[in-house]
Amino acid sequence: KYGAKIYYLSYEEAEIVKLGTNALRALVISFYNEIYYISKRYGADHNKIFDILLPTEILDNLEGGRWGRRKELAGKPFDGKCLPKDLDHIASASTFRSSIFRAIKSFNREIGLDNR
Numbered sequence: 001k002y003g004a005k006i007y008y009l010s011y012e013e014a015e016i017v018k019l020g021t022n023a024l025r026a027l028v029i030s031f032y033n034e035i036y037y038i039s040k041r042y043g044a045d046h047n048k049i050f051d052i053l054l055p056t057e058i059l060d061n062l063e064g065g066r067w068g069r070r071k072e073l074a075g076k077p078f079d080g081k082c083l084p085k086d087l088d089h090i091a092s093a094s095t096f097r098s099s100i101f102r103a104i105k106s107f108n109r110e111i112g113l114d115n116r
Contacts, residue, residue, distance in 0.1 A: 016090075018086065019086045019089055019090040019093075020090065022082055022083050022086035022087065022090075023086065023087055023090050023101055023104070025078075025083060026078055026083050026087050026104050026108065027100070027104055028054070029078045029083075029108075030078075030104050030107050030108060031054075032050065032054070032074055033074065033075060033076070033077070033107075033108075033111055034107070035049055035050065035053065036074035036075045037075065040075070046074055050074075075111070076111070077108045077109070077111040077112040078108055079112075084105075084108075087101055087104060087105055088105070091105060
């Protein structure tokens with residue numbers, strides 16, 4: 001009816017998709033934040049840079065139209081129930097010591113400390 005794709009997945013596959021989706025959100029937020037702080041350091045307009053690097057139409061495909069307001073939140077860590085919990089879960093499943101998921105968690109924690 002709505003044209004959405006239907007995927008038939010095992011429980012494990014569905015869980016990894018959910019965790020991966022939230023990890024991707026955390027990665028994009030962290031990317032925004034790092035660009036924000038670099039822009040701030042050099043006196044550049046982060047909004048212009050965001051518009052070129054990550055146009056809203058691309059981000060909207062990731063999040064169903066809700067990413068536009070991310071610009072307003074630049075420089076702030078992600079929080080809530082799902083992103084930190086799911087990032088912990090997927091980081092613990094990684095077999096790499098220098099997992100990108102652990103790096104995202106560490107970066108987000110550092111930003112949180114900077115914003116106290």
